[in-house]
Amino acid sequence: MKSYCFGIDVGGTSVKCGLFNTDGTLLEKWEIPTRTENKGENILPDVAETIKAKIAEKNIDKDDIEGVGIGIPGPINSKGEAACAVNLYWGFTPVAQILSDLTGLKAQAGNDANVAALGEAWKGAAAGSQNVIMVTLGTGVGGGIIIDGKIVAGSHGAGGEIGHALVVRDEAEKCNCGNHGCLEQYASATGIVRVAGRMLAASDDDSTLRELQNITAKDVLDAFKAGDAVAVRVMEYVGDLLGGAIAGFATVADPEAIVIGGGVSKAGQPLIDCIEKYYQRYAFPSCKETPIVLATLGNDAGIYGAAKMVL
Missing domain, CATH: 3.30.420.40 (ATPase, nucleotide binding domain)
Structure with a gap:
């Protein structure tokens, strides 16, 4: 049973990051700026770097990490691909694939509002609800x-x-x-x-x-x-x-x-x-x-x- 996972929420001005135990305990949260210049080309590399830095800082074994999930402001299909993300200046972007390649971790991507709904269903106002x-x-x-x-x-x-x-x-x-x-x-x-x-x-x-x-x-x-x-x-x-x-x-x-x-x-x-x-x-x-x-x-x-x- 793996012990850790990362949750990332990309906004127009900042990226919220969280390190969790797999039981849903939030161990630490922090933010980095969202660098949208040059069509947002730095956003996912920045996310990968902050994850790698946190793994090193906490001395976590990579084999002990379940993966990283990321929420993006824009439509994302079930494969983790964004058709576009206007606020990030992205065109078509295979978000999950890129993040997985950059971190060496399993990655999933979703629309930010859908992801927030999942958060509320898991540990928030609707905790324990399936629907x-x-x-x-x-x-x-x-x-x-x-x-x-x-x-x-x-x-x-x-x-x-x-x-x-x-x-x-x-x-x-x-x-x-x-x-x-x-x-x-x-x-x-x-x-x-x-x-x-x-x-x-x-x-x-x-x-x-x-x-x-x-x-x-x-x-x-x-x-x-x-x-x-x-x-x-x-x-x-x-x-x-x-x-x-x-x-x-x-x-x-x-x-x-x-x-x-x-x-x-x-x-x-x-x-x-x-x-x-x-x-x-x-x-x-x-x-x-x-x-x-x-x-x-x-x-x-x-x-x-x-x-x-x-x-």
């Missing part, structure tokens, strides 16, 4: 679907792209993906701000939001929690779209738990209650009892999930 849907509400809306303890990547690496489910059919503005009316356009941090702007423009209701120069998602969520009429309308609208979308995914995946993470989830239980209300309205009867819970691993979800991929 989990995770939705990350941040600058965009990401997601991950875990079935029988494994990531659903799909044939194009687009499995779990919850943020790009169509929720509004007559949306004029384009989503970043090129489509119109995606969940990400309403339930992300930027989406919540856009919805608030539209609702403020469409009504004369008093709102503390009118006094602010540049409204942020946090402003809207704080006003929502304080009972501000416009902010409540905004979040009811967002909760309706989000709860409905999750209910649709639940009919396919039938999860044991639904995990909500990302920066927007810092709004806490009031946000969960808002999503839950509409999830209950739309969910298939067999799925109505599924708990909706807040993610607990925070920024460490990615390294936990990446480690779990190789076990």
